[in-house]
Amino acid sequence: MADSAHGPERRLYKIMIVDDEADVREGIVSLIDWDGLGYLVTAEAENGWDALEKAESQRVDVVLTDIRMPFLDGLEMSRQLTKLYPGVLIIILSGYDEFEYAKAAIRLNVVEYVLKPVNVAELSEVLAKVKQRLDDGIAQQQNIDFLQGLYQESLPLTRERFLTELMWGMVPEGNIEHQLKRYGLHLDGAVGYAVALFEVGRSKKSRVAKELIPVLIRQIVEKELDGRCRSTVFFSSLYIIAVTAWETKDPAALLVSLANEVCEHCQQVLDIVVTAGIGRTYPTVRQTGDSFLDAREALEYKAVTGEGNAIYIHDMERIGHPVPVLEDQDEERLTHMVKFGSAEQRRLYISEIAGRFAQLDEWGRQMYAYSLFGILYRLVHRYDLSQAAGIRPMLVSFRSVTDDIKDGAPVCAWLSGLCEALSELISSKRESAPRNLVAEAKRFIGEHYAEFDLSVDRLCGHLYVSQSYFSTVFKRETGTSYVQYLTELRLNRAVELLKTTDEKTYYIARLVGYDEPNYFSYVFKKKYGVPPTKYRGADGFRL
Numbered sequence: 001m002a003d004s005a006h007g008p009e010r011r012l013y014k015i016m017i018v019d020d021e022a023d024v025r026e027g028i029v030s031l032i033d034w035d036g037l038g039y040l041v042t043a044e045a046e047n048g049w050d051a052l053e054k055a056e057s058q059r060v061d062v063v064l065t066d067i068r069m070p071f072l073d074g075l076e077m078s079r080q081l082t083k084l085y086p087g088v089l090i091i092i093l094s095g096y097d098e099f100e101y102a103k104a105a106i107r108l109n110v111v112e113y114v115l116k117p118v119n120v121a122e123l124s125e126v127l128a129k130v131k132q133r134l135d136d137g138i139a140q141q142q143n144i145d146f147l148q149g150l151y152q153e154s155l156p157l158t159r160e161r162f163l164t165e166l167m168w169g170m171v172p173e174g175n176i177e178h179q180l181k182r183y184g185l186h187l188d189g190a191v192g193y194a195v196a197l198f199e200v201g202r203s204k205k206s207r208v209a210k211e212l213i214p215v216l217i218r219q220i221v222e223k224e225l226d227g228r229c230r231s232t233v234f235f236s237s238l239y240i241i242a243v244t245a246w247e248t249k250d251p252a253a254l255l256v257s258l259a260n261e262v263c264e265h266c267q268q269v270l271d272i273v274v275t276a277g278i279g280r281t282y283p284t285v286r287q288t289g290d291s292f293l294d295a296r297e298a299l300e301y302k303a304v305t306g307e308g309n310a311i312y313i314h315d316m317e318r319i320g321h322p323v324p325v326l327e328d329q330d331e332e333r334l335t336h337m338v339k340f341g342s343a344e345q346r347r348l349y350i351s352e353i354a355g356r357f358a359q360l361d362e363w364g365r366q367m368y369a370y371s372l373f374g375i376l377y378r379l380v381h382r383y384d385l386s387q388a389a390g391i392r393p394m395l396v397s398f399r400s401v402t403d404d405i406k407d408g409a410p411v412c413a414w415l416s417g418l419c420e421a422l423s424e425l426i427s428s429k430r431e432s433a434p435r436n437l438v439a440e441a442k443r444f445i446g447e448h449y450a451e452f453d454l455s456v457d458r459l460c461g462h463l464y465v466s467q468s469y470f471s472t473v474f475k476r477e478t479g480t481s482y483v484q485y486l487t488e489l490r491l492n493r494a495v496e497l498l499k500t501t502d503e504k505t506y507y508i509a510r511l512v513g514y515d516e517p518n519y520f521s522y523v524f525k526k527k528y529g530v531p532p533t534k535y536r537g538a539d540g541f542r543l
Contacts (some may be wrong), residue, residue, distance in 0.1 A: 013134055014058070016043040017091070018065035018074065024118075026062070031120050038131045039533050048072025048080075049483070049519070056471065056481035057082055062070045062130060064091045071519040075203050078110065083457070084467050089130055093118065141437070159183040160234045166240065167195070168333060169289040169348065176286055191243035192281040194252065195291040196221075197257050197493040198240040199299055201273035208270055214240055217274060220265055224258045243288050245315040252281055252312060259310035267308055293352075302340050331375050338422050339377060346423070349417050357408025367412045369402050373388050377419055388425050394418050435462060438477040442485075448464070449489050490514070491527055498536045505532045 012035070019025045025044050042058055045051035049070045055063070063081065065074040078090050091112045111133065112126045143279055153190075162179050165171050171179065180188055187193070198217055208216060217240050218233050224232045230245040244255060259276035266274040277298035279291030298313040305311055337346050353372070357365050377395065385391050394417060401410040444462055448454050459482070461465050474482050490512040497508045507519035525531045 008353075011135075011138075012040040013039055013061040013131060015039045015064060016045060016051060016054065016060045017041060018048070018063060018069070018077070020046050020066065022046070028118060028123070032127070033122060037124060037127050039127065042478060047522075048074060048077030049523075051077050052080060052084075053481060053483040053487075055085065056475065056483060059085065060088065062089050062091065068095070071516060071522070072184075076155045080455075084471055086468075089134070091126060091130065098336045102535040107149045126240045145149065146450055155183070159185075161175040161400050163232065163234050163241070163243065164236060165290040166243075167236075169352065170345065173286050180285070186230055187232065187243065187245045187285055190230065190247060190285070191247045191284060192249050192251055193288050193291060194244050194246070194255055194281045194294045195279045195288055196242040196244065196255060196310075197277040197279075197292070197295040197299060198242070198259070198262065199219070199238065199275050199302075200240075200278070201275060208272065213270075213272060216270060217262070217266060217272075220262050224262050228254065228258065241292070245285070246281070249283075250281060252278065252314065255375065256312050263309050273308045275299060275307045278310055278312060314319040330371075334372070334375050335379055338376075338419050339426055341423070343420065343423075346416070346419050349420070350412050354408045354412045357411065362406070365408060365411070366402060369398075369408075372411070372415060373398050375421065379422060383422075383426055383429060385422065385425050388421075390421060391418075391425075394421065396471075434473045434477055437465065437470070438474055441474060441482075445486060445489065449486060449493070450513045452509055452513060454486065454513060487523060487527075488512075493525060494520070494524065494532065495528075496537075498532060506538075508532070 015034070017025050017028055019028075022445060025046075029041055029044070039062070042060060043051075043054045045054050048065075049072045051063065051065065052072075063078070065077065067074040069077075074092065078092070081088055090109055091114060093114050093116055095116050097328045101194045107488070110198055111130055112124055114126055140222060162171065163185075164182060166176065166179075177188055180186075198221060200213055200217065214235055217237070221240060221242050225242065227235070227246060229240055229247075229251065233240060233242045235241070246253070256278050259278060263274045263276055266272045277295035279294030279298065281290065282291055296312040298311045298316055301311050301316045305316075334349070337349050341349070357368065360368060380386055380391060380395070380534050386395075390532070394414070398414060439461060441463060445454070456470070460470050463470060471482060474480075474485070478485060480488075494508055494512045497503060498505075502510075503511070505515040505521070509515075509517045512520075512522075516519035521531045521533075524535070528535060
């Protein structure tokens with residue numbers, strides 16, 4: 001992230017100079033007018049490993065690096081750096097004989113190549129071009145028109161998300177009117193509200209491409225409703241959903257008739273079997289969620305009435321209630337409520353479940369209760385919570401609350417208790433996950449630090465996390481970077497071996513994970529001020 005300097009309009013980008021020759025680094029730093037070009041040199045590194053370590057501790061915007069360096073060359077360093085920090089831009093310094101090799105070997109984020117020996121004017125021109133690229137990127141991010149364009153592009157998705165949440169009763173009542181205005185949904189102020197669901201059945205005859213079927217049905221539904229009522233039609237994973245707003249208290253007969261027209265049109269013109277579920281009419285827009293649940297329940301009767309027509313829930317109640325069939329969305333919703341919902345959202349959802357129990361006979365209540373139990377039981381095992389305090393007794397007690405299930409109250413009380421317990425445990429696990437990740441990383445590093453190929457890439461493969469996420473979490477939890485931690489561990493072990501054995505330093509280097517003795521000596525001297533041979537030989541010298 002670039003710093004601001006000299007007022008709000010002044011922006012200095014952080015740059016790191018990487019070259020194994022100190023006089024080259026000093027020359028570049030001293031000869032370039034960094035401030036005038038809009039840069040601040042925040043770090044210098046003498047090899048690729050040194051650069052990676054410094055990049056972890058102080059984030060930079062640009063890296064100017066030589067190719068040929070000991071221990072880790074500029075190309076490999078660039079490859080690793082861009083995996084960790086994709087936004088960093090890289091300028092390669094290369095000799096004439098390395099130029100084509102550099103162009104072919106590196107693609108990611110290498111924006112410019114500069115031939116050695118470095119020409120001040122040429123390098124300044126390159127730095128100016130890179131700064132302009134960074135400025136353009138920031139300007140684009142901050143551009144109001146650009147952001148407005150992104151907002152408009154995302155509007156259909158956020159609109160459908162709002163409507164889906166409205167159907168599931170997840171939008172706070174005080175926020176509904178604001179959201180309706182935000183998305184241009186002219187539904188408020190009506191006398192009655194009803195929801196119709198259109199479910200597509202299987203059809204072997206239709207020549208319409210599968211992905212186009214929902215779009216065509218949506219157009220047909222919108223055409224039938226146009227001029228009859230205010231409405232909005234959108235997709236879910238299972239249905240085409242029509243939310244209708246009427247100026248009459250009882251529009252059910254007309255809505256059923258219109259839905260039948262849609263079903264008949266789809267059958268005759270598209271050769272597609274479509275069945276519609278019609279919910280009750282409610283007086284407020286907030287209750288469209290209740291009508292949605294009615295419509296879903298109406299569709300459960302298609303096994304009785306047949307497919308290809310509209311089914312009104314009120315008509316079906318006269319022939320008795322089916323046993324509720326829990327679908328994927330039911331499991332997703334209950335699981336979401338436990339994992340992320342508030343206590344108030346869970347309370348409202350369980351009240352909704354209690355209402356479903358009230359509509360069932362004893363056998364239906366039994367089956368519905370066991371379906372809910374199955375969802376929570378799977379959640380317990382997914383998060384390995386069966387041994388957590390109080391969970392097993394609560395699971396065992398389920399049988400006692402369903403022995404004589406005259407109403408849903410005992411099951412809902414049991415459900416509420418288990419949901420709250422699981423929510424607290426899962427939240428606790430989520431908070432401890434970073435600590436557990438770092439603990440496992442330390443354990444793995446402790447077992448494998450002596451292996452030359454113990455890279456952050458390999459470690460993250462073992463942990464099944466991305467490198468950027470791991471680096472962020474590891475630094476936050478330990479206060480140090482992965483490279484620094486591994487180096488410290490290896491050097492501490494090397495000191496122990498130097499003190500307690502007579503092994504050659506090149507062999508000790510291999511024992512602690514360095515395949516190049518020279519690099520081991522370099523790192524050791526950087527930390528302790530002397531190379532390992534002198535550390536061992538110094539009379540009475542101890543750290």
